[in-house]
Amino acid sequence: MRMLDVQNIQDLAMGAAVLGTGGGGDPYIGMLMAVQAVREYGPIQLCTLDEIADDSLVVSSAMMGAPTVIVEKLPKGDEAIQAFNALQSYFGLRIDYTMPIEAGGLNSTTPLTVAARLHIPVVDCDGMGRAFPEIPMVTHTLYGISATPFAIADERGNSAILNTIDNHWTETFARTLTVDMGSTAHIACYAAGGKRLKEAAVPGSLSYAEQIGRTIRETQAAHADVVEAVREVTHGFLIFRGKVADVQRRTVAGFARGEAVLAGSDAHANRQMRIQFQNEHLVAQLDDQIVVSVPDLIAILDAEKGEPITTEGLRYGYRVVVLGIPCHAKWRTPEGLKLVGPRYFGYDIDYVPVEQRYAAMQHN
């Protein structure tokens, strides 16, 4: 157990934007909210998975919706508590811990706000080791943990508790409710006992995000190569260097969907990269060759500062570097790939780990 201070949270939010792979909402907003909560309610306890009791009750807190809308409709801070408390009342039990559903983007810090306000610790883990756009896309699903009872709340005071036969029905119902609620909502879900969570979760993801963020900050201070430092700490691969040529974005059915087109420079001069996204980056294609696909991570960094850029932040002319980062091993199983592999997202391709694709790239 350790306490998270303001610096830790700032690092965590910065690193989470790398793991957010373009989506997961603007972590800057989540960071501001968490820092505000710490200033108001005191520091936040972070426990490792090993430290929590087998019979403790852990519930994930998150925001749901299109990141494009979230940046224009800032949460008041009460909504997350309302969803969490709705679930607590439903159980009639005290929830012992909260945790992030995803370690990428805004939702890495959403549970910190809940933890500070309710004076409960956060567990250092998540259900993805990155960000994904849909509710069932968590390692919990692979271990048979239900998303429901699932609480969803808006900023007006409306809420709902869903109970569904599987996590895909939760996604269907929660997505339409989110659209009705104005395309953003707060959720509390994936209640699990400590024992099952130790098997099912991705351990250490908040510390990992914090480590990435700290690396960026310290490397910037040392005026060293930030992109290279991020590549090293994430065990990633530098797959493209260039500038933003075009970004197409639509908000469809509660998602931000679109494509970024990058024009190559340096070693990639005269080459083009296309990155398609549904909230998060899904597939990166170099000319006609796929070089990274889900569930591996595709991170776009500012070429100079080494800081991650979300799809909403991409602007014409930005000089960027693209990293391919291996996903957590739980996603590389047949069950994992069925849930979050390229075919689930409608791409008629097999998943090939980024390290293999990268090696093949070097031979071309």
Add this chain to the structure above:
Amino acid sequence: MRMLDVQNIQDLAMGAAVLGTGGGGDPYIGMLMAVQAVREYGPIQLCTLDEIADDSLVVSSAMMGAPTVIVEKLPKGDEAIQAFNALQSYFGLRIDYTMPIEAGGLNSTTPLTVAARLHIPVVDCDGMGRAFPEIPMVTHTLYGISATPFAIADERGNSAILNTIDNHWTETFARTLTVDMGSTAHIACYAAGGKRLKEAAVPGSLSYAEQIGRTIRETQAAHADVVEAVREVTHGFLIFRGKVADVQRRTVAGFARGEAVLAGSDAHANRQMRIQFQNEHLVAQLDDQIVVSVPDLIAILDAEKGEPITTEGLRYGYRVVVLGIPCHAKWRTPEGLKLVGPRYFGYDIDYVPVEQRYAAMQHN
């Protein structure tokens, strides 16, 4: 208190189709389900509003969705129980009585199935004295009774509990969930204590529906004028006689919307009636003159048998009679008309009671 037998339920379902004003779902299906439940679980207790204790807990049971879909997707019978039990668990209290949200159509008998299976009595009242298409359109709303906590369930085993800041938000969320669930769902809602219900509900509506149905049956048996008998028992007005010339129907956002065009005969020869509906008949227009509007009832009866015809049952060439029937006095207040008057449904006209419109017709 009295017991409802199979004959009572058949009469009730027939009368409820008159009060259903074209919508409310096919009462034949509800009747079959209720009769089946009585045969399986024994007769159903019907209590008057006066007979229930002030501190008893009463919850409405109903189906929600487009009647056009309900007739093609028969309920299994468990869904209504699932919604009801979801609400009972939520309260952690035993629900003492159930009641219909509307006395028109299928939903007049939906609570009978719940009552038979759970061995609880039904209260002889409803929230409309007829059928209406949307959740907030009940006299409960006029008395500040919340639709929530609102349980909704489908036939797969999915359910949700909504808690909203007003009954219009309940309608929004429940309607999109109903569409997700396949355009029909079962609901349990408008929980109220006996004391408040005595003020807020329309009393005696199930007995009234039964009386209308019995009148139809007995008048048919006596080979007398059924249409005239229905007109008399409902204190209605015969506003049109003719045959169905055209019916336009679309299922939009979980509703059956459209228009029936009738060509006049006898006293109405060479005249045309247009009846617009959103599940229920909303406005009846004779040539260019409005002759009945919500909240008054517009019932289409078979010209010979005197039996009510729903909008799904209307076919080209059917010989029909249209009755205009005064609504319950609670709807004729400014608050009532704001909730269910013609302007709510998008018609730029003032409400004029059917008896006044009918008197004006006689002078033309």
